[in-house]
Amino acid sequence: MTYDEILNLEPFAIGREEKRRLMTAGLSELTRHHQQQCSLYGRMLDTIGYQESAVKELEDMPFLPVRLFKELELKSIPQEDVFKVMTSSGTSGQQVSRIFLDRETAGNQQKTLVRIFESMTGAKRMPMIIVDCPSVVKNRAMFSARGAGILGFSMFGRKRIYALDDDMHLQLDAVRAFIDEHAGERIFLFGFTFMIWQHFYRALKESGVHLDLRNAVLVHGGGWKKLEQEAVSPEEFRSALREVTGIPRVVNYYGMVEQTGCIYMECEAGHLHASTYSDVIVRRGNDFSPAAIGEKGILQVVSLLPHSYPGHSMLTEDEGVLLGEDDCPCGRKGKYFKVLGRLKNAELRGCSDTYAARF
């Protein structure tokens, strides 16, 4: 199956057996492609004695630690086909991941994001409030994962406003005027978790101002670590925002620059869902064997998208727990899970977390 054909499949309608077949076949093919096109990756597979014929189950697919994308230049395309290099966010002094994209993979990332996002929030583009500062996308030389994230989601906005100025102060009058101008329309708010908490929620709370966002949806991602330290749970995050804006739907997402496009979004029941185009496997920390439903472990992410770099199967540095498969109360098929946070001693990463490290 080509990736275009895979993208034509519904994002949340494929049951366990079919999904496993689709993933195992697609990932085996991608593994072969990267083995042939990326010599470093090929050598790693040789070292572990990888044999495609030995892959019986999805869980048998080899995986790379995500950290390798910081240490090595891993690409499966000739240099002249490199269209864009994406870098992860990192606090100063940290090494960043470098992800090499050709036109095809870059386009597929956007198309995949569209499929997942529109299925979760509706297909109509909405007036968009970006809870960040304009300079984050203006400075082309400093273009980061944070800027790329905002731009990627900007497609879903029709008319856009930045809620913060470059000193990260909430532009209350401008935001109010924007909401008034679009009265009666559904508004889309987007931002990174910590930015929303620190510069939007807190600013509203302190000034005692209530914004009318009864007809809005907020999508946020980029890491919980700082808020966890402040003991703010996802439930409290949602109810705090509801208190100052009346916003009915707050959608967290999990994703990383190494698998841009294949994000995991929260459903109405508050569960992160794997789409048709990617999957999660939870592995036990002691021997990397697959964990059972309800058992905490390290998250592995697999995706049928990455073609220009060997990032189709990666072990993250995040802990999580699988909550179930095909039986979420929201009705979506596929695995649903929870991210518990960064592994101890892992570096701080994520657009929200690296920014929050300064506070």
Added chain:
Amino acid sequence: MNDNMKKYLEVFETMFQVDEAKAKTLNYQDVVAWDSIGHMDLIATLEDTFDIEMETNDIIDFSSFAKGVEILRKYGIDLGE
């Protein structure tokens, strides 16, 4: 050249600082200004200019001046030949 084409060309010439001949053969990423940031500005400007609302897939597919002519036609904007 009809009025719509004049407006369309003007958007490209102004945003990407190119002349008419260059504009007509321009592809995404051919000039520094037409990167992913410039792309979102281009779409917003065209939506305002022609008072239309594009679908996300058309925003992604809008990969050149010529492709844009085709896409705008879908929204009832006739740019002539």
